[in-house]
Amino acid sequence: WTFGLILKTVCKAAVAWEPKKPLSIEDVDVAPPKAHEVRIKVIATGMCHTDWEYLYQAGKATRLRPFPLVLGHEGAGIVESVGPGVTKFSPGDKVIPLFLPQCGECERCLSPKTNQCRKNWANTQVGVMADGTSRISYMGQQVYQCLGVGSFSQYTVVSDISLAKISREAPLDKVCLLGCGVSTGYGAAVNACKVEKGSSCAVFGLGAVGLAAVMGCRAAEAKRIIAVDVNPDKFEKAQMFGATDCVNPKDHSRPIQEVLLEMTGGGVDYALECVGSPAVMTAALESTTDGWGTCVIAGWTETETMSVVVEKILMGRNLKGTYFGDWKSVESVPKLVDDYMNNKLKLDEFITHNLPLDQINRAFEYMKSGESIRTVISLW
Template sequence: MSTTGQVIKCKAAVAWEPGKPLSIEDVEVAPPKVHEVRIKVVATGVCHTDWVNLYETGKGMKFRPFPLVLGHEAAGVVESVGPEVTNFSPGDKVIPLFLPQCFDCDRCRSPKTNLCKKNWENAQVGILADGTSRISCNGQQVYQFLGVSSFSQYTVLSDASLAKIRDDAPLDKVYLLGCGVSTGYGAVVNTGKVEKDSLCAVFGLGAVGLAAIMGCQIAGAKRIIGIDINPDKFEKAREFGATECVNPKEHSRNIQEVLVEMTNGGVDYAFECVGSPAVMGGRVCKKCLN
């Protein structure tokens, strides 16, 4: 039976207040409005950003309203579309984008930024374009996270916050493109612009770090050093392209000194994939050292 135009009742993990565990609740997801799309979430990841916004809101993090449905790294299928949506149809496989692009505002038209003025500012305070959320629980509005809220079986997003993918794409794998892979790979290819035969160091071998290593390998780096305090991650890092791995705990010296000695002067590119620049122990790039 078609659910187009109707409120969908489903399960969602709701954060009722900061610092408290998520609660599985029955929620109502309203139909999409103008330039909005409702999707069925098939797969979602738990990103460190979700944890930070639950447990560190108010501790240096920008305030976010509660109750809130977290989640932003996901993949799903379009259930229905709102008025004036032309790029998506029911049944399309999609990946939500927590950094939307309307391609119309001055920021989206600028080659120097992708923080959409129309959508990003609303996403920061848990609402969509009309100033409200499409998710509610027992009559109470539940705010949306980064315009996505993938910790719900269904969610509504701006059509600027979705990317259509191939019909044969395995959703249980490609959901990582929504955050972890695009963050690490994009840092290497788009921001760092790693060159062939370069020396690279990647700090932190989680999803973002592995994606960065993959980007370095594809870019043609001749030496890729993975750094992590958990040696259990080294095998996977090598599968993704690391030529060698280093555990800072196995050295009495600062990791900066270790890398400078290993590379005879420092690396060409260093990528911090932990979320704390202090883990690098100082400057490790040749251009910084020189």
């Protein structure tokens, strides 16, 4: 076959035409991949809380992510075609598209200090490819791709540095979760916090990111893992992932950080914030012990401001953030898939609902009501 024979394809996609409105299933055109791009047949995608944020909390961030928009950044699929210059992927490969690239050549990729490659970053943040345009359109109108991915479409096109080739045996309706939430929470514990054996931890928020953080704390052999959430229905699941204690802030008249300080005799060694709430971030920091306590922010928010009492930092606490769990995306995601295949990592347990693409708006309802941890959307 030749590049000249690759044509645009027509497929179903869930399009967000404007903020705060339900998604609409449309027949969209997906253009052929250009140089260093890959077109993917998306088999399954998770719905992440960030998708909900971009749609329903769209405020200042709307300037960054114009509409119409195909959301979704937690997908898995099969390579359908490749553009000129692509050497690492072939049609038929199983892959996970990545909202965080890894070019392997820039200063950040070559440094062990960060995973935050910035190649094509500015463009993907506004939903376009390296050339400034999207590959998805509707009746000639450009439709933007969330974070350069847009996995709520049966086909999408991504950069070849934003793609991980994975095991041919991997179940795509499970490993799609490694495209964002599970990797972020698990990495927040094992990479960003570097949780130590025998330590004490508190995880704030028991969505997919928080439960994955609990799983990471357990993998690191923490002695005590305190799960914190206002929804007690999530406690049983948290204990299954490794939590030793579960605390509902609504059960206490005092601030939750004071409760945790008393429970632990001075504070936890590690606190992980997995909500994206500035108030919870402050509580997480203040729940750590002075001298060496570390608080890692994994919950996503773009426009909020966190309040920090300077004395809390002066007394030796560490406050840091993590993006995609500090994983080097292209090289790490295939290893995480292998860990799942070898029963070293849980994924099935995160999935509470499975829905077809035409019922995708129900997934937002499940998320808003707190019924779901992860809903996986089947696109075919």
